[in-house]
Amino acid sequence: MLNKIVLTGAAGKLGGVLRKPLAEMCRELVTTDIADSVADLSPNETYAQADLSSLDQVMRVMDGADMVVHFGAIGDEAPWDDILQSNIVGAYTVWEAAYRHKVRRVVYASSIHAVGMHPKTDFIDTTARHRPDTYYGLAKCFAEDLASLYWDKRGVESVCMRIYSCEEKPNNARALGTWLSHGDLIRMVTAAIETPTTGFTVVWGVSDNDRVPVDNSRASFLGYRPQDNAETHAPRILAQAAPMDPQNPEDMCHGGPFAVVPLGESGVAMIKARSVGS
Amino acid sequence: MLNKIVLTGAAGKLGGVLRKPLAEMCRELVTTDIADSVADLSPNETYAQADLSSLDQVMRVMDGADMVVHFGAIGDEAPWDDILQSNIVGAYTVWEAAYRHKVRRVVYASSIHAVGMHPKTDFIDTTARHRPDTYYGLAKCFAEDLASLYWDKRGVESVCMRIYSCEEKPNNARALGTWLSHGDLIRMVTAAIETPTTGFTVVWGVSDNDRVPVDNSRASFLGYRPQDNAETHAPRILAQAAPMDPQNPEDMCHGGPFAVVPLGESGVAMIKARSVGS
Amino acid sequence: MLNKIVLTGAAGKLGGVLRKPLAEMCRELVTTDIADSVADLSPNETYAQADLSSLDQVMRVMDGADMVVHFGAIGDEAPWDDILQSNIVGAYTVWEAAYRHKVRRVVYASSIHAVGMHPKTDFIDTTARHRPDTYYGLAKCFAEDLASLYWDKRGVESVCMRIYSCEEKPNNARALGTWLSHGDLIRMVTAAIETPTTGFTVVWGVSDNDRVPVDNSRASFLGYRPQDNAETHAPRILAQAAPMDPQNPEDMCHGGPFAVVPLGESGVAMIKARSVGS
C-alpha cells in the first residue's frame, strides 16, 4: 500500500470518480483543485486548494507523495492563453514538483485529442505520431513529451492515459467506439499505479468496445484489461443518431467533433449537441 | 433503418443465408440473381432477375438503394472468359450503378483468394499485398481496387469482406482456422451496413477460431466481433483428416486447395474432395 | 544474348524509344502494335501487326520468344469499355500467351497511376497498397496482380515498372520529382531483361531526381541505377509554373492531374495543359 497519493483536478468530473478508489489504495490521499472545497471527503482524504500554474502551490501539496494522479486542467478546447496557463504551465509544475519531491510516478490524464487528426480508418497504436486537433490536444502532446523528458533525464516514471470519451454511458454514435466507462477508468488508473515499473508509457483509455478503433497492445504489460462494452448501448443510440458524412473530418477522424471545432472554441459543447437523449 | 437494400447473388448459398437478416434491416429489400426466381420471399422483399454483366439491368435494380450487398459472381475458379464477364465486368457494373444512383456503400463479398498465395505461417493483416491464387482471386483483387478507386474519386464507400470458408460447419482441417460460420457472416454484414462511416475498408471474413491465421485488427472500428469457433469441430475433423504435407502449397498457403488448382479449373471440387464426412 | 524479344506497343511513344536498344540485346526483335507498320526497322527487327485483345494474334507473335516487353495499351485515361478491352483483356492475352509459349519473363510498363491516390508526402515504397486514380490505373493494378498470379502458379517471371512521367524532358513542376528520362527508361528495361532471375518484382520508373518522391530500394537487386536528374530543368520550369494548392489532390497526390481527372476522360490532356513552354 502506498503512503501518499496526490490527485489533481479532484473537483472535476473524472476526479470525482477517482477520489474514493484512490483513497483505498493509500494511507493518505491529498486531493487538490482550484475550487474552494470538495464534498464527501474519505476519512484518509485531505483537500488542499491549489493553482497548478503556481509551482509553489504545487510543491506544497506534493510533499512526501509516492505518486501523483494528474487530472487537473481545463477539460475542453479553450483560448490559447487559458490553455497555456492551466494545461501547459500546469503540467510543468506537476512534473517539476514531482521531481523535486522524489515522487516515483505521474499517472496522467492525457487525451485522444493528442492524436485526434488521424483518420479513424487508421487503426493507430500508441506509437502513432502526435497529431493534435485543438490547443487542448496540443497541451496534451506537450505534457507527454515533458513526461518523456523527465523519465529519460530524471527518472520520474509516467503513465500517459489517452482518455477517449469518459462518460457514465455512451451517448452518441462515435462513443460506441470511444467510450471509457467509469469502471474501466478506475481499472486503468489502478493498473497504472500498481504496475511495479512503467518507465514512460502511453496507454489508450478506452473500454472493451466492439468498435474500439485503436490498438492498446503495446501497453499490455500494465495489466489494464477493460470489462465494459459500449455495444450494449448501440440500439438506443443508433435509433436516434443523425447519419454520418464520410467526407467530414468530424465523422472520419479519431478526434470526432474536436477535429472540426474552431481553435479556441468549446468542443465539449459540440459533442453535447451530437448526443442523443437517454 | 435503411430505406432500400439491394442484394446481388441472392440465389447463391451465401445469398440465401443473408436474405432474411437483410430484410429486417430495411424497409425494402430487392434481391437479384441470374436465376428466374428465389423461394420464400420476405414480406418486404422483391426479387428481380438481372445479369450483372449488363449495366442496364444493374441500373434498374439499384434505383433508389441506400446500400448494395454484392455477393453475385461465379463462386469458384472458372475459365478466364467466364470470370471476366461475371466477376470483373459484373463488379464494374455494380460500382458504376451505385455511383450513378448515389448509393452510399457497397458491402462486397471479396475472398481470401485475393491473397491466397501468401504462406500460412505469415500472419497477414489486411494491408498484405494482393497475391491471388486463381482467376477467381484475381477478380476479387480487381473489385477491391475498383472499390478503392470509387471511394477516392467518387465518394462511394465500400467494405470488402475477404470471406474465408463460409459453410454451415467446418469440414476439413484447413477450415479449423478458416471457417466463417453463418452466424458470423450475418454479424459481419450487419456491422458493415450499420457502421456509420467506412470509407474504403477491408475486413477478414473469419470466425473466432482458435487457429485463425489472419489479423483483423485494422478493421476493428467496424465492430465486427465473431462469436463462433471451429475448434468445437476439431475432434471430428482431425480424426478423419489426411496428413498434411509441409512442402505442399495446398497445405502451407492461405488459399488452401486454390493454391494448387490449375487456373480455370474448379477449386471448390478440390475442397470437397478434402472434406471429411460428418 | 537472348534469341528473341517481343515488344508490344512498338508504335507508341515509349515503344519507339525502346526499339533500337532492344534490337541490340537479341538476335531477333519482333515488334508489334495495332498500327499497320512502324518506320525505320532495325536489321534484326520484324514488325507484326496484332490486336492485343485477341489471344490468337498475340499467340502468333510470341512464338519462340525468350522475353516480352509489354508496352501495348491505351496510354491515357479512357472510357471503361476501351480500357477493358485494350488494357485488361490485352494484359491477359500477353501473360497467357507467354505461359503457353514458355516465355521466361514479361517486362511490363505499369504506372504510377496504380497507386496515384496516395499522398505525395507519403514516401511510398513498392509494397504500398494499390490505390488507382483512374480506370487506366485500375488496369495497371489488374495486370500487376495477374503477373503475381502467373509467377506464383505458373513460374512466368515479371518485372512491373511503375513508370512515372516519361518524357524527353520534364515540363511541369510535378515532373521535377516524377520525371523518367529516355536514357533511364532504357537503363531500367535493360536491367529488367538482363537480371538473371526476378520472380515477381515491382520497380519505380523514375530518374535520379533530387525531388524523387518514392523509395526504390526494394528493387535494388535488379541493378537499375538511374543517371538523369530533372533538377537541371528546375529554373526553366519553376519560373513559369503556376502556384500549387496544398488542398488540391492534383498537387498533393502521387498521381498528379490523374488524381482529379473525371473517370473516363483524358488525363494526358490535363497534364499537357499544366506544361510550361520550352
Next chain:
Amino acid sequence: MLNKIVLTGAAGKLGGVLRKPLAEMCRELVTTDIADSVADLSPNETYAQADLSSLDQVMRVMDGADMVVHFGAIGDEAPWDDILQSNIVGAYTVWEAAYRHKVRRVVYASSIHAVGMHPKTDFIDTTARHRPDTYYGLAKCFAEDLASLYWDKRGVESVCMRIYSCEEKPNNARALGTWLSHGDLIRMVTAAIETPTTGFTVVWGVSDNDRVPVDNSRASFLGYRPQDNAETHAPRILAQAAPMDPQNPEDMCHGGPFAVVPLGESGVAMIKARSVGS
C-alpha cells in the same frame, strides 16, 4: 493418433508435467533423460536413459518416432562448458537424429531468455531479434537457428516454444506477466503437435495473463489459446513483493533476474530469492 513420440528431459520438472498428456496422444511414448529411471510409467510409456550429447544414444531412442518433444537440457544458467555440452551439442544431436530418422517435427522448449535483454516496455513479437541474457539463453538462440536451418535445408519442422515462467503458480511480481500455467503448457505442446503443418515457427509460452508483455499473434495459426491468468494471484503476491527499481535491468527487461545474473551463475536461485512465500 501418432505412432511414437519421444520426450527428452522426462525427469525434469516440465517433463514430468508432460508425460501423461503425451502418453495419451500416441501409441508409444518413449521418455528419456540422463537419470536412471523415472517413476509412474504410463502403460504405453518406455523410459530409455540417454545422454543427449551423444548422437549415438539419441539415435537409438529416436528410431521410428513421428515427433520429438525436446525438453532435455540444463534448465538454468550454468558455466559455459556445461551449456556447450548439454544445451548446444545436445540440440544438434536431437535435430540431426530427427533428420536421419525422418522424424516429422521437433517441439522444442526454447525460452524467453533467448530475448531476455529486450526492455519490458517493448511489446515484442516473435520476430524481435535474438538478444540473450545468459549462456543459457544463448544456447536457446542457437537451437532456434538450428531449427530454422533444418527446416529450410532438410524439411524437418520445428515449433520453438519460448517458455517464460512455467510454475505451478506464480510466485513473484514479474510472474504476474510471465507465468505459464501447467495447463497452458500442456495446451501449447498439444497444439504444437496437432497442428497439421508448422514449418519453422516460434511461439511465446505464456498464459492469458492480464499483464502479458509479448505479442503472440504471429503464431496464432497453431491454435494455442491459453486459459489461465496469473492475475488471480496478484493480491497475494503484490502484498509481499519488494518494490521494483525502474533503473534496474532485472525489473525492466523481459529476462528478469537473468538480465543481471553474472554469466555462468544460477539465475533460478536468484528467481527463488525473489519469490514470496505462499
Next chain:
Amino acid sequence: MLNKIVLTGAAGKLGGVLRKPLAEMCRELVTTDIADSVADLSPNETYAQADLSSLDQVMRVMDGADMVVHFGAIGDEAPWDDILQSNIVGAYTVWEAAYRHKVRRVVYASSIHAVGMHPKTDFIDTTARHRPDTYYGLAKCFAEDLASLYWDKRGVESVCMRIYSCEEKPNNARALGTWLSHGDLIRMVTAAIETPTTGFTVVWGVSDNDRVPVDNSRASFLGYRPQDNAETHAPRILAQAAPMDPQNPEDMCHGGPFAVVPLGESGVAMIKARSVGS
C-alpha cells in the same frame, strides 16, 4: 519569385547565414530579432525589431508575407521560464500571426534535440516519436506539434527542419555524423521554400556525411540534396578527440552532450568544451 519573406532570429548565427540567400529569393525581405539592429542589410532587406513573445509585434512584421523562416528563439538549453516565453510562446505567436495574415508556409528551425534521447545505434527516420533531451528540445517538440495542428486545422504549411550541428566546420567527433554545413543549410531552406506544396513535413538538417546517423528519405520529395561531408575533417578531429564511453548517453544518444546536460543549464557550453582546436 516570392513577394515577401520574413526571417526571425536574423541577428543569430544561423540567421546571419540565411539573410543574403533569402534576400535573393524574394522582392522584400523583412528580418527581425530582439536586437536593436543587424549590420549589412541587403538592398531589399528591412530590419524590424520585435519580441516574438508578443503577438502584436509579430503581427506587425508578418503583414503581407508569403512565407516566414522562423529561426528566432533561445538557441541553447536554458531555464524553463525563459524557454517558455521565447521558444513556446514565441512559436505560438509566429504560427498564429502566419494564420491571421494568410502566410502560406512556416519554414522552421526545429532541432535534433526534439528526439535527442534516442540511441545513436537506432537509425531513426522522421517518424520516430518525440524524445526530447532538454527544455530546449521540448519546445521544439511543441512547435512541431503546433505546426501539425495549424496544417490540419487551418491549412498553414510547415517544414520543420531538425537541425543537427550547424557550424562553419565540424569540431568534435560527434559532428562527423551530425554536421550541417552552412551551404547545406542554405540548400535545405531553399528547398523548403521552393517546393510547391509541403503540407506538414519534417526533414533532418544534416549534411551528406559518411557517418550520418538518421534516415532522411521520407522528406525526399522536398528535393533537399546535401553536398558537403564532414569526413574531410575526420583526420584533424579524430587526432585530438578524447575517447568515447559506450556506457555514456552523451556518446550513445543522438542528442550528444544535451543528453546529459542538467535541465536548464547550457548544453552549448558543454559542446564547446568537447570541441577540438582548429
Next chain:
Amino acid sequence: MLNKIVLTGAAGKLGGVLRKPLAEMCRELVTTDIADSVADLSPNETYAQADLSSLDQVMRVMDGADMVVHFGAIGDEAPWDDILQSNIVGAYTVWEAAYRHKVRRVVYASSIHAVGMHPKTDFIDTTARHRPDTYYGLAKCFAEDLASLYWDKRGVESVCMRIYSCEEKPNNARALGTWLSHGDLIRMVTAAIETPTTGFTVVWGVSDNDRVPVDNSRASFLGYRPQDNAETHAPRILAQAAPMDPQNPEDMCHGGPFAVVPLGESGVAMIKARSVGS
C-alpha cells in the same frame, strides 16, 4: 592511434588483405592463426601461433589489446564437429578473452550465410531474423548472438560485418550484387575500428554495387561508405554465365550456392564451379 590490435585468421585470404592496413592503425599488431608462421611481417607486427579453440592460447595473444579483429575460423561449410570446435568454441574463446582482458571491441567477420535462406527478392536490412544456410552460417548466428550477450551483460562492443563475396574481383553473376572488394573490406574494417562507440552493431559487408541486394542504412553511423562497384565486371561475367533458374534456391536466395549445398559439404567448391574464367 590504438596501442595494440590483435588479428585472428591472419594466415587466411582476408586476413592477408588486412595485415598491412591494420599495422598502420596501431603501435603493435599481433597476428595469429593456426599456421606456423606468416610471411612479410610489418615492422610493428608480431605473429603468434594459436589454436582458437583453446581459451588459454587465446588469452595469451589478447593480453593488453585494445581491439581484436576476429577473422579466424573455417571459411567454408564443413562437418559439424569441425565447425563446432573452430567456429563456435573459437568464437566463445575470443569474446571471453576479450572480456577478461578488458578489450574494448571485437570486429568480427560474420557472413551473409547467417541469413542466406532469405529470398533475394526480399531487400533485407540488418534486422532480418537469422536464417542460416549451413553449419557455417549457423556458427555465424551463434557468434553474433554471443556478441550481443557480451555487450548487454559485459560491455564488450562488437561490430559484426556480414561479409558477402570478398574476392579480388567478382567472378560469377551472383557476385555482381554481392561482391565486396578488398578496398571496401579495408574501408569497412577501418570504420569499425575508428568509430568512437558502436555498442553491438551489424553491418553488411558489400561494395557499392549497382545490384546490391541488402539495405545497409541501419549501420550508417559507422561511416562505412563503399567505393567499388562490381558492375564494371558485368560484361565479362554475363557473357560467360550460365542461365539462372528462378525455381532454384541457389539462384533465388541470398546465400547462393550455400542455399543448396548439402550440410557439411564445401560450398566454396560449388561457388568456384560457378565461376567464369577471367
